Amino acid sequence: MKKNITVINGDGIGPEVTAQSVKVLNAIADRYDHEFNYHYCLMGADAIDKTGEPLPDATIAACLNSDAVLFGAIGHPKYDNDPSARVRPEQGLLKLRKVLQLYANIRPITTYSSLQHLSPLKPKHLENIDFIIFRELTGGIYFGKKELSADENIALDECIYSTDEIVRIAKLAFEFAGNRKHKVTLVDKANVLETSRLWRKVVKQVALQYPNVSVDYMFVDNAAMQIILNPQQFDVILTENMFGDILSDEASVLTGSLGLSPSASVGAGTAMFEPIHGSYPQAAGKDIANPLGSILSTAMMLEYMQMHEEAAVVRQAVQWTLQNRFVTKDIDPINFYFTSTIGDLVADFITNKITGEVNLNNIELRKSTII
Numbered sequence: 356m357k358k359n360i361t362v363i364n365g366d367g368i369g370p371e372v373t374a375q376s377v378k379v380l381n382a383i384a385d386r387y388d389h390e391f392n393y394h395y396c397l398m399g400a401d402a403i404d405k406t407g408e409p410l411p412d413a414t415i416a417a418c419l420n421s422d423a424v425l426f427g428a429i430g431h432p433k434y435d436n437d438p439s440a441r442v443r444p445e446q447g448l449l450k451l452r453k454v455l456q457l458y459a460n461i462r463p464i465t466t467y468s469s470l471q472h473l474s475p476l477k478p479k480h481l482e483n484i485d486f487i488i489f490r491e492l493t494g495g496i497y498f499g500k501k502e503l504s505a506d507e508n509i510a511l512d513e514c515i516y517s518t519d520e521i522v523r524i525a526k527l528a529f530e531f532a533g534n535r536k537h538k539v540t541l542v543d544k545a546n547v548l549e550t551s552r553l554w555r556k557v558v559k560q561v562a563l564q565y566p567n568v569s570v571d572y573m574f575v576d577n578a579a580m581q582i583i584l585n586p587q588q589f590d591v592i593l594t595e596n597m598f599g600d601i602l603s604d605e606a607s608v609l610t611g612s613l614g615l616s617p618s619a620s621v622g623a624g625t626a627m628f629e630p631i632h633g634s635y636p637q638a639a640g641k642d643i644a645n646p647l648g649s650i651l652s653t654a655m656m657l658e659y660m661q662m663h664e665e666a667a668v669v670r671q672a673v674q675w676t677l678q679n680r681f682v683t684k685d686i687d688p689i690n691f692y693f694t695s696t697i698g699d700l701v702a703d704f705i706t707n708k709i710t711g712e713v714n715l716n717n718i719e720l721r722k723s724t725i726i
């Protein structure tokens with residue numbers, strides 16, 4: 356198959372982790388005789404530096420004309436530390452989500468037996484954790500009216516949701532749950548927020564169309580606790596934009612590192628695939644960030660392109676690196692491998708340069724104990 360992929364490196368560790376995903380996609384293309392054409396585009400602080408805008412029109416056009424978008428991360432301390440900056444990297448990402456109508460951000464939480472020691476949970480509480488967060492991505496407080504009073508003493512962020520916005524993601528979540536463990540948990544703050552009460556009402560109605568899926572309702576403060584206390588109770592968590600952002604970072608801790616968590620953003624047209632983490636500026640340029648969140652996002656991209664065997668091979672390769680303790684610094688701060696080495700290993704596993712028993716003859720392993 357021939358596919359056109361827009362690649363947005365972004366800022367901080369974005370280029371480093373995304374480069375590993377491109378290696379992996381190239382290995383898949385070689386092994387399965389596909390052709391992936393990459394079109395590199397700008398977004399975030401990088402784009403502001405080069406064009407003055409966080410999301411140039413050329414990036415939007417390329418995304419709209421491609422089969423999928425692979426995105427790293429955006430964000431830079433010079434904006435994070437300047438609350439008065441009016442042009443910000445994050446505006447680029449939010450605008451792109453809106454333009455592509457990526458209303459559902461799917462964030463799976465998977466645990467790995469070889470990383471159990473890193474989880475805050477005891478091993479006996481870690482079995483069978485497998486849930487997915489369906490985060491609404493183009494509405495809510497992120498996209499409402501924003502105002503700062505003239506004297507700069509009062510600020511406003513408006514949170515708006517419409518029935519249509521809730522219905523479309525709720526349907527996706529119920530359909531997904533129907534092929535999994537048949538349960539949707541709506542996480543909201545319906546005891547306080549009018550928007551949450553609308554979510555409950557609409558989700559109750561949508562649920563009637565999916566009699567084989569059970570639905571329950573949980574307040575977000577309780578959900579934050581239940582994710583740690585009893586994560587096995589969840590199958591599909593459905594929630595609004597900001598709650599989903601926060602809960603997914605929290606849930607990633609169960610896996611061992613934020614750097615392991617992938618995501619797919621889907622909606623009306625071209626879908627986008629990105630790790631859930633940010634630009635981790637402290638690690639930028641050091642070749643130490645975990646690339647697996649990005650690589651696993653490419654597995655989600657391959658699924659989306661109906662390349663199911665290819666996606667399974669990427670996941671198998673990732674499992675293999677973890678089981679053989681080829682891990683980055685977030686997983687093992689003493690004996691760790693560089694970002695680029697992990698990318699090489701995953702790619703070489705895929706192209707069968709590594710088979711069966713560990714055979715690392717062709718690979719120059721770079722293992723570091725000091726940075």
Ligand SMILES: NC(=O)c1ccc[n+]([C@@H]2O[C@H](COP(=O)([O-])OP(=O)(O)OC[C@H]3O[C@@H](n4cnc5c(N)ncnc54)[C@H](O)[C@@H]3O)[C@@H](O)[C@H]2O)c1
Pocket residue numbers: 368372427428429430431432435445448612613614629630631632633634635636637643644645646648685
């Ligand atoms: N989707 C995105 O582009 C996105 C997401 C979140 C944050 N951001 C931006 O990123 C910048 C930094 O934000 P932050 O520090 O709050 O979040 P962050 O996700 O960049 O990093 C938080 C912490 O998570 C760990 N971490 C993150 N990614 C990792 C990886 N690949 N490997 C190993 N460890 C990793 C590190 O310990 C890091 O200090 C900000 O400008 C923020 O706006 C962007």
Ligand SMILES: CC(C)[C@H](C(=O)O)[C@@H](O)C(=O)O
Pocket residue numbers: 430445448449600631633
């Ligand atoms: C950078 C920021 C706007 C973004 C969000 O909040 O959606 C990030 O945290 C994410 O999870 O993708």
Ligand SMILES: [Mg+2]
Pocket residue numbers: 600601604631
């Ligand atoms: Mg986030």
